[in-house]
Structure formats: C-alpha cells, structure tokens
Amino acid sequence: MSSPILSAGRSFARPAVHLDEVVVRRLARHCLRFRDADDRAAWFQFGTTLALFLATAGLMLFGAASGVPALLALFLPAGGLLVRLFGIQHDCGHGSYFSSRRANRVVGRLLSVATLTPFGYWSRSHAVHHVTAGDLGRRGIGDVDTLTVDEYAALSPGAQWRYRLYRHPLLLHVVGPPLYFILFQRSPFGQALPASEAWRSIMGLNLALLAVYGTLIALFGPAAVALAVLPTAFVASWVGGWLFFVQHQFEDTHWEASEDWNLQRAALSGSSYYVMPKVLQWFTANIGLHHIHHLNCRIPNYRLQACLDGEPLLGNISRLSISESLRCVGLALWDPEERKLVGFRSIGPKIGLDLREA
Numbered sequence: 001m002s003s004p005i006l007s008a009g010r011s012f013a014r015p016a017v018h019l020d021e022v023v024v025r026r027l028a029r030h031c032l033r034f035r036d037a038d039d040r041a042a043w044f045q046f047g048t049t050l051a052l053f054l055a056t057a058g059l060m061l062f063g064a065a066s067g068v069p070a071l072l073a074l075f076l077p078a079g080g081l082l083v084r085l086f087g088i089q090h091d092c093g094h095g096s097y098f099s100s101r102r103a104n105r106v107v108g109r110l111l112s113v114a115t116l117t118p119f120g121y122w123s124r125s126h127a128v129h130h131v132t133a134g135d136l137g138r139r140g141i142g143d144v145d146t147l148t149v150d151e152y153a154a155l156s157p158g159a160q161w162r163y164r165l166y167r168h169p170l171l172l173h174v175v176g177p178p179l180y181f182i183l184f185q186r187s188p189f190g191q192a193l194p195a196s197e198a199w200r201s202i203m204g205l206n207l208a209l210l211a212v213y214g215t216l217i218a219l220f221g222p223a224a225v226a227l228a229v230l231p232t233a234f235v236a237s238w239v240g241g242w243l244f245f246v247q248h249q250f251e252d253t254h255w256e257a258s259e260d261w262n263l264q265r266a267a268l269s270g271s272s273y274y275v276m277p278k279v280l281q282w283f284t285a286n287i288g289l290h291h292i293h294h295l296n297c298r299i300p301n302y303r304l305q306a307c308l309d310g311e312p313l314l315g316n317i318s319r320l321s322i323s324e325s326l327r328c329v330g331l332a333l334w335d336p337e338e339r340k341l342v343g344f345r346s347i348g349p350k351i352g353l354d355l356r357e358a
Contacts (some may be wrong), residue, residue, distance in 0.1 A: 019317075020134035024264050027311060034307040037099045041302045046088055046097075053081040053114065057228060061216070064224035071225060075109040086115045086240060087301050088284025093123030096298045112205050116181050116233065117199040120201035125192050130297055133248060134266035136334075137258030144172075144249055146223050148334045149347050158163060164344060167332040170262050177241030178234050239284070246325045247272055247290040251341050252318070255334050267294035272320040273308075281305075282316025 056078040063071025091097035092108030108119040129142025139146065147155075147163060155163065165171060184190070186206055188198035216225045251319060254270030256262075275287030286304040292297065299307055308314050320328075331341040341352060 003327075019265065019268060023313070024268065027268065027314065028264055028295060030311045030314075031292060031299060031307055033310070034303045035096070035296055035298040037096060038302065042098050044298065045302055049081060049084050049088065049096065053085060057079060057232065060228040060232070061220060061224060064227040065220040071104040072231070075231035075235060076206060076234040079239065082114060082232055082236035083239050083243075084283050085111050086117065086236065087287050089117065089119065090126070090285075090287070091300050093119065094297045095125055096300045107215055113208055114182070115236075116205075116209070117185060118198070118205040120204075121188075121191070121193065121198045122201075124197065125215055128192075130294065131263065133294065134254045134256060134270035135258055136260040137195055137261075141282075144245060146249070146255075146332075146341075148255075148332055148336060149242055149342070150336075152333055164332075165345050169329045172330070173238070173242060173245065179239035181237040181240070182230075182233055234322050241285060243274070243287060246320060246328055247287075249331055249341065250318070250320050250325070250328050251331060253341055255336070264295060270315055270318075272318045272325075273315070274320050274322075274325065276322065 018081055056074050059071050060074050060078060063069060066327055088097060089111040091107050092104040092111070095101060095104050097107070098104050105119075108123070112119045125142045132138035132141065133143065136148070145163075145166060152160060152163065185202065188195040188202045191198045191202075213225060213229070213258075248270060250272050252269075253272075256266070266291075268291050271291040271294040272288075273291050276284065276288050285301040287293065287301065289304040291310055292304055292307050328341075330343040333342050333347060334340075335342045335347070
C-alpha cells in the first residue's frame with residue numbers, strides 16, 4: 001500500500017512523494033544512525049546558549065533597573081534564545097540530549113525556571129503526543145484541538161461558536177500562547193493529564209519560580225523584573241506556539257482512524273519539514289525538521305540536520321515554507337473525504353451552514 005504524502009491539486013504546490021512500506025522502513029533505518037547523543041556537542045550547545053541567554057537577560061535587567069531603556073530592545077534575541085533553551089529542554093524530556101539520564105533530568109528541570117514549563121509533567125504529556133499524533137481516536141493530549149467536519153456539523157450552535165473562538169488566529173496565536181506558558185502551566189488542574197500526575201511537577205516548579213523571581217524582585221524591584229522577563233516570555237511563547245501549530249496543522253497533514261493509524265506513517269506525513277533560514281533554524285534548535293523528530297524522537301536536535309542531509313527524500317516530505325505556513329492560519333477542521341485540513345468557510349455549503357462570519 002502506498003501513501004500519497006504531497007499531492008498535486010492542492011493550494012500548496014509541491015512535488016508528489018509516495019511512501020510504501022519499504023520506503024518507510026528504509027527511512028526509519030536511516031534515522032537510527034543518528035539517535036545516539038554526542039555529549040561534547042550537547043554540553044557545548046547547552047553551555048553557549050545558556051551563557052548567551054543569561055548575558056542578554058542580565059543586560060535587560062540592568063537596563064530596566066538603572067534606567068537604560070535601550071537595553072530592553074534585547075528582548076527579541078532573548079526570546080529567540082529562550083526558544084532554543086526550550087528546544088534543549090524538549091530533548092532532555094525525550095532522554096535524547098545527553099547520554100546520561102541524570103544529566104537529562106537535571107538540565108531539563110533547571111531550564112524549567114527559564115522556560116516556565118514543568119519538566120516532568122510536560123515530558124509525560126509530550127510522550128503521549130508522540131504516540132497519538134494523527135490518531136483520530138486519541139486526540140486531546142499535547143496537540144491543538146482539531147475536529148472533523150462531521151464532528152463540527154454535529155455540534156450545537158453555541159459549541160460551534162466556542163470552537164470557532166478557540167481556533168480564531170487572535171486567540172490561538174496571539175493571546176493564547178502567553179496565557180498558556182505564563183499562567184495556565186502554573187495550575188495542576190485543567191491539564192490534559194490528571195492533577196494527581198501533574199501536581200508534583202507543576203507545584204515544584206512554582207516553588208522554584210517563587211524563589212528565583214522573588215529574589216530578583218527583592219533585589220531589583222517588581223517593575224524592573226517585569227520589564228526584563230515578560231517581553232522575553234511573550235516572544236518565546238509566540239514563536240513556540242506558532243512552531244507547534246505549523247508542525248502538524250498544515251493542509252496536507254495526516255489523520256487516520258485508530259485501526260488504520262501507524263506511527264511511522266503519521267510521523268512522515270503528519271509532521272512538517274518547516275524550511276527556515278539558517279539563523280531561525282539555529283534559534284529554534286532545528287525543531288522545524290519535525291518529520292524526522294517524530295520518526296525517531298531519540299535523535300537530538302544537533303544531529304537532525306545531518307540526518308536530513310544524509311537522505312535526500314527526507315527533504316521533500318511534508319515540506320512547508322514560511323510563506324506557505326502563513327496560509328495555514330485559517331485551517332481548522334479535518335475533512336476525511338478530501339483528506340486535508342480545511343477552513344470554516346470552505347465547508348459551509350457541505351454542511352448547509354453560512355459560515356461567512358467565521
């Protein structure tokens with residue numbers, strides 16, 4: 001059985017790539033060659049990124065406390081560096097960044113104070129995401145809530161309005177990410193996993209945040225800390241939220257019923273290869289090579305590019321440019337007949353509704 005990954009006739013013009021079981025297995029074997037951690041590369045990446053972030057954040061804090069507002073303009077590179085640190089924490093959560101399990105745990109928890117993300121809880125929920133992505137029967141943990149066309153049509157008008165509000169670009173990409181990273185992650189209640197599983201990780205991080213940021217506030221004052229921390233956190237959350245969206249929410253993505261779902265096929269056809277300039281790829285720790293990451297999550301970010309370079313076919317699968325990704329903003333529903341994500345307006349005639357206001 002072959003699977004069309006990129007097809008003609010869609011609004012995104014890409015070369016047709018078809019995967020059969022032989023090709024899928026070959027690509028999976030290729031990725032196995034890159035799964036081992038390189039501790040020297042890992043410590044160098046972690047050390048340099050953390051040093052740059054602390055220096056940038058320190059300059060911003062100094063500028064806010066001493067009345068040098070020009071230094072606050074560093075919030076953009078600081079936000080980019082925070083995204084890179086989150087990428088490192090992400091790999092630690094997979095146990096792939098260092099060869100030592102203890103080093104992965106220690107560094108992952110340490111970075112939680114900067115990323116505001118509880119390492120233990122996030123690692124567990126993210127692991128569930130990896131074994132359910134693209135499975136229509138196991139949605140809801142670690143993903144962007146996505147309904148099918150029929151599920152949406154069956155909702156009451158009020159429930160349809162709430163789903164449209166949730167998927168509105170202003171809420172999903174502007175308001176939502178900072179609220180999630182800064183506030184929502186502070187509570188063990190209302191999370192994807194039970195509060196009993198989230199309590200220790202989330203509340204432990206909250207205590208660490210109180211200690212670290214409480215000390216900074218005592219030393220520099222609340223206004224200076226807010227001016228130094230919040231713009232950086234907002235930028236990082238916006239970038240991180242956008243990356244997570246385009247990694248799986250593109251037109252030619254992949255969803256299957258549970259009985260037909262396959263992890264490797266879902267990884268290759270349901271996770272994008274987000275093509276970015278080298279400088280953005282550096283700040284985002286290569287997470288744009290997401291199809292490779294989902295095919296083998298044990299490959300650390302600093303080996304993803306070598307894995308891509310070693311297999312030309314990987315460069316053509318689920319390829320998504322920045323300009324194409326901007327057109328993904330309006331996608332909101334999975335159409336199983338068309339086998340693609342669609343916007344609200346495109347399904348109005350199909351379900352007999354006027355969705356011009358959506």
